[in-house]
Amino acid sequence: MTTARRSDATRAAILEAARERFASDGYERATIRAIARDAGIDPSMVMRYYGSKEGLFAAASDFELHLPELGALPSRHIGAVLVTHFLDRWERDDVLTGLLRVGVTNAAGVERMQAVFAEQLGPVTRGVCPDPAEAPRRAALVASQILGMALTRYVLRFPPTVEMSRDEIVAWLGPTIQRYLTAPEP
Amino acid sequence: MTTARRSDATRAAILEAARERFASDGYERATIRAIARDAGIDPSMVMRYYGSKEGLFAAASDFELHLPELGALPSRHIGAVLVTHFLDRWERDDVLTGLLRVGVTNAAGVERMQAVFAEQLGPVTRGVCPDPAEAPRRAALVASQILGMALTRYVLRFPPTVEMSRDEIVAWLGPTIQRYLTAPEP
DNA sequence: ACCGTTGGTCAACGCTTGTTGGCAAATATA
DNA sequence: TATATTTGCCAACAAGCGTTGACCAACGGT
Structure with missing residues (x-):
């Protein structure tokens, strides 16, 4: 089992900032520098935790539609x-x-x-x-x-x-x- | 009345290349350098004839849907x-x-x-x-x-x-x- | 109290971008 | 023919980009 790391808060902050930036600016204009600034940390941390900009996007764009079960209703x-x-x-x-x-x-x-x-x-x-x-x-x-x-x-x-x-x-x-x-x- | 300029062919070539690049790559990734290469001229010509990348886009995105007249048919x-x-x-x-x-x-x-x-x-x-x-x-x-x-x-x-x-x-x-x-x- | 691991900053790299100004050739004007 | 304008290329600029590696501080186990 994996124990909680001290950096989990930072990872989450990066992810949240990335989602917002990608959402409002698109891929190219959502720069790693801007995302890091929003998250209040150094751009190099983004690289360390997510490898590259593409890796960050892959992590940030993982989400669920949470569709309801349709079989149960009329x-x-x-x-x-x-x-x-x-x-x-x-x-x-x-x-x-x-x-x-x-x-x-x-x-x-x-x-x-x-x-x-x-x-x-x-x-x-x-x-x-x-x-x-x-x-x-x-x-x-x-x-x-x-x-x-x-x-x-x-x-x-x-x-x-x-x-x-x-x-x-x-x-x-x-x-x-x-x-x-x-x-x-x- | 405006007489035909010698550079009209170049202007048209730039515009056509720009349309294709914008279409396939989007705004950010459609670089002026790539557009100029496609048109077979120097990037600085794009600036001279269209002022800026935004100006080029404005010129390239001017188009018509050519919608048919709907009143005439059943x-x-x-x-x-x-x-x-x-x-x-x-x-x-x-x-x-x-x-x-x-x-x-x-x-x-x-x-x-x-x-x-x-x-x-x-x-x-x-x-x-x-x-x-x-x-x-x-x-x-x-x-x-x-x-x-x-x-x-x-x-x-x-x-x-x-x-x-x-x-x-x-x-x-x-x-x-x-x-x-x-x-x-x- | 020591030492390895982790979290974080800083400064810089190589590269690409939009954009600019100078200069040579071709064309138009006289 | 002499001159002015247009057309184009070249080289460079400042800025911003993703990315990297060196370095420091804080923590955890023993």
């Missing part, structure tokens, strides 16, 4: 529940916005983004769509609408999208997600 | 026509992918992206949705689904999304766009 509410959950998730934790930013410029970000959605959204959809073999495709359609909303609302900040209330977004996007998951093939 | 086909058009546009011209890349990291990119969709998608929707006052909101919903598909298919390259045929995408997304544009408020 299938006609799945769409609304999912949209609500994603809006919650996105507004509570800006790592997601950061991953979106980084995923667009950086190869490692692309891989992480692919993995997160394949591993976490894929299984959840498998239980609720008509043919399990179609699950990945339907999950991808769901991802396209969810990520599109996240992109226009939290990154590009299109004014009409920002002004919409969460209830309005759920009312509009819920049926879309519902159809992508449960409707027969068009 | 209103029940609007969704499918729009999706088809956007897929066409995105696959023919990678400046759009580039703008998506840059818009996520760079403030100027965000502004340009906002302007393009507000000025070009907004007016087109005004003629086809029930209440013209709702046009911006409905256009934003359309943008969220269209950009989400572009993001997952052309930037993040989610495998299931990449493997889908254009017809499949139109069949799935068409009704979504159709509903966002023409359905009564949910």
Whole structure:
């Protein structure tokens, strides 16, 4: 078993600062120097604890969507529940916005983004769509609408999208997600 | 009237190289030196003709969506026509992918992206949705689904999304766009 | 009280970046 | 032909980057 190290607080501070910087600035402009300054330590510590900038990003972009179990609730509410959950998730934790930013410029970000959605959204959809073999495709359609909303609302900040209330977004996007998951093939 | 300058060819070569680099690498990693090398000239020429890297980006990101007139065709086909058009546009011209890349990291990119969709998608929707006052909101919903598909298919390259045929995408997304544009408020 | 291990700072490295000014050749103007 | 303007290359700048290694202070076990 591993005992607690004295440097755990520093490691955590670096990680938190990194998440914020990656989220707000993207991969290239989130410099190790700035992250270290935010964490209140020397840039060389980042190298010692995470090896390189890529290693730091790998550690900082490891996260969970915490998707709810969809099998337990009435299938006609799945769409609304999912949209609500994603809006919650996105507004509570800006790592997601950061991953979106980084995923667009950086190869490692692309891989992480692919993995997160394949591993976490894929299984959840498998239980609720008509043919399990179609699950990945339907999950991808769901991802396209969810990520599109996240992109226009939290990154590009299109004014009409920002002004919409969460209830309005759920009312509009819920049926879309519902159809992508449960409707027969068009 | 302005007479043709001898350097017009160079200016155009710079602009074309810039578009490609911004598209494939994003703002930060698209260096002026690389753009100049692609264009076959010296980096200092880029500065002379476009003032700065930001000026170059402003010039390179000026483009048109070439949206079709929607009023002329049967209103029940609007969704499918729009999706088809956007897929066409995105696959023919990678400046759009580039703008998506840059818009996520760079403030100027965000502004340009906002302007393009507000000025070009907004007016087109005004003629086809029930209440013209709702046009911006409905256009934003359309943008969220269209950009989400572009993001997952052309930037993040989610495998299931990449493997889908254009017809499949139109069949799935068409009704979504159709509903966002023409359905009564949910 | 000693000594190895750990946590941390400091200064510097090699490199790349956007940007600038000087200078040679080509072209236009007279 | 003589002169002014445009077009381009070259070399360099200051700044910022990720990264490294030397060095000091604090701790833990014995």
